[in-house]
Amino acid sequence: MTPEELNDALVLAHQNADLNSDSLHPLVNLYHQAFTLNFPENPVAAYFYLTNAYVYALDSNHESTEQLESILRDAGRL
Amino acid sequence: MSDRTIQLKPVMNPVENARGLPNEHYTSDQVFDLEKRTVLFANWTGIGFGKDIPEPGDAKPVTFLGVPLLMVRDHDGNVNVFQNTCRHRGMILVDKPKNIKRIIRCPYHSWCYDLNGDLKTTPHVGGPGQNTHANICPEELGLFTIRSYLWHDVVFVNIDGTMQDFEISHQELMSRWKEFDQPHFHGGPESSFTLEVNTNWKLAVENYCESYHLPWVHPGLNSYSRLEDHYHIEQRDTYSGQGTLVYQQLTDTDNNVFADFEGLSARWDKGAEYIAVYPNVLLGVHRDHLFGIVLEPISKDKTREQIELYYAQKPDDDLQRRQHRTENAKLWKTVFEEDIFVVEGMQRGRYGEQFDGGRFSPAMDSPTHNFHHWVASQVTRGEP
Numbered sequence: 001m002t003p004e005e006l007n008d009a010l011v012l013a014h015q016n017a018d019l020n021s022d023s024l025h026p027l028v029n030l031y032h033q034a035f036t037l038n039f040p041e042n043p044v045a046a047y048f049y050l051t052n053a054y055v056y057a058l059d060s061n062h063e064s065t066e067q068l069e070s071i072l073r074d075a076g077r078l
Numbered sequence: 079m080s081d082r083t084i085q086l087k088p089v090m091n092p093v094e095n096a097r098g099l100p101n102e103h104y105t106s107d108q109v110f111d112l113e114k115r116t117v118l119f120a121n122w123t124g125i126g127f128g129k130d131i132p133e134p135g136d137a138k139p140v141t142f143l144g145v146p147l148l149m150v151r152d153h154d155g156n157v158n159v160f161q162n163t164c165r166h167r168g169m170i171l172v173d174k175p176k177n178i179k180r181i182i183r184c185p186y187h188s189w190c191y192d193l194n195g196d197l198k199t200t201p202h203v204g205g206p207g208q209n210t211h212a213n214i215c216p217e218e219l220g221l222f223t224i225r226s227y228l229w230h231d232v233v234f235v236n237i238d239g240t241m242q243d244f245e246i247s248h249q250e251l252m253s254r255w256k257e258f259d260q261p262h263f264h265g266g267p268e269s270s271f272t273l274e275v276n277t278n279w280k281l282a283v284e285n286y287c288e289s290y291h292l293p294w295v296h297p298g299l300n301s302y303s304r305l306e307d308h309y310h311i312e313q314r315d316t317y318s319g320q321g322t323l324v325y326q327q328l329t330d331t332d333n334n335v336f337a338d339f340e341g342l343s344a345r346w347d348k349g350a351e352y353i354a355v356y357p358n359v360l361l362g363v364h365r366d367h368l369f370g371i372v373l374e375p376i377s378k379d380k381t382r383e384q385i386e387l388y389y390a391q392k393p394d395d396d397l398q399r400r401q402h403r404t405e406n407a408k409l410w411k412t413v414f415e416e417d418i419f420v421v422e423g424m425q426r427g428r429y430g431e432q433f434d435g436g437r438f439s440p441a442m443d444s445p446t447h448n449f450h451h452w453v454a455s456q457v458t459r460g461e462p
Contacts, residue, residue: 058181
């Protein structure tokens with residue numbers, strides 16, 4: 001997925017998010033992809049995206065929550 | 079003595095020569111606001127029912143007298159109540175009932191709180207991708223917790239936090255109805271209804287407290303439960319109401335009755351009690367069902383009544399039993415609707431400038447006077 005495609009997918013995923021917290025799962029996956037795309041060349045952007053993935057994972061009780069939390073904590077970001 | 083204490087002195091007299099609360103307690107925006115703080119925020123006040131948040135993670139926002147509150151069922155089954163306000167920018171956290179699983183996330187900047195109200199994370203608070211800041215201490219920024227207590231599925235809160243514990247405040251009533259401290263199950267959608275009434279909330283309490291009006295306002299009820307079959311219930315500064323000695327169980331088309339609550343003593347075979355738990359919760363107990371009413375004061379002359387019925391057995395899909403519950407709810411709805419013209423009429427009557435609070439029947443109105451006495455004591459608390 002190119003950065004442009006990822007951006008479009010994120011916009012769409014935000015539009016599709018509703019009161020059902022499972023609808024946040026695509027955001028977790030897409031922000032995690034954005035983290036991977038930017039890490040390690042652009043750590044500011046990378047951890048910005050990872051933070052967003054973590055927040056949506058927390059909100060939706062996503063299975064990756066602990067893993068994302070652990071990465072942020074190890075990086076001194078939490 | 080303060081002006082208010084002097085004005086309310088006749089209310090504090092014994093019922094034999096007491097007068098009721100002055101008109102302004104029903105018609106004045108200023109007094110409505112005074113009672114909001116001294117009566118409704120300063121005591122254990124009903125704001126809703128646990129049945130509205132049955133599952134872990136269920137959250138329901140409630141705006142009570144302008145205060146945004148959030149009822150949440152945690153993963154241990156307990157009900158917690160928070161101020162529904164983010165500690166960051168004061169944003170409303172949850173604006174519709176929903177299941178929030180494990181986290182309350184503010185929709186503005188995504189500060190996240192767990193179901194105990196603890197601040198879990200503050201994304202980007204230290205700059206993009208940096209989620210901590212030396213000046214932001216999560217331990218100090220949990221949600222404001224509102225003291226709460228669940229009893230007979232009513233969610234009671236003490237908004238200003240000054241009241242003694244619920245179990246101490248209502249020790250006597252909890253003991254009186256201890257036999258009903260057992261599982262009870264909401265009857266389902268047909269056992270739930272709401273009435274909007276053009277009256278001050280106190281008039282709904284006052285009407286509920288007494289049986290004096292039954293012969294004229296509830297002729298159907300009075301045909302088998304006569305005035306002389308009732309007794310007064312009064313506990314100074316806590317509750318008042320009425321009881322009947324001739325409760326008759328509702329039968330269905332095959333003469334079935336609802337299952338009884340377990341282990342009740344013989345006094346409940348034909349006995350039932352209806353008590354106003356001050357300030358705004360009305361409860362009724364019978365051998366085979368309970369009901370709760372939460373009065374939500376909307377304004378000085380508008381009140382919303384939420385009524386919920388509960389049974390000893392979990393409702394199932396059996397059509398006949400469902401119809402039976404529906405009939406019971408209809409019966410109570412009829413009774414409560416019969417009261418509307420009375421409470422609305424008393425509200426309108428209080429715009430008669432010469433009305434002086436009224437005189438109570440010493441024989442019949444003491445539970446109502448008990449409530450007036452309590453309200454007067456609350457609004458003058460701390461005044462000389």
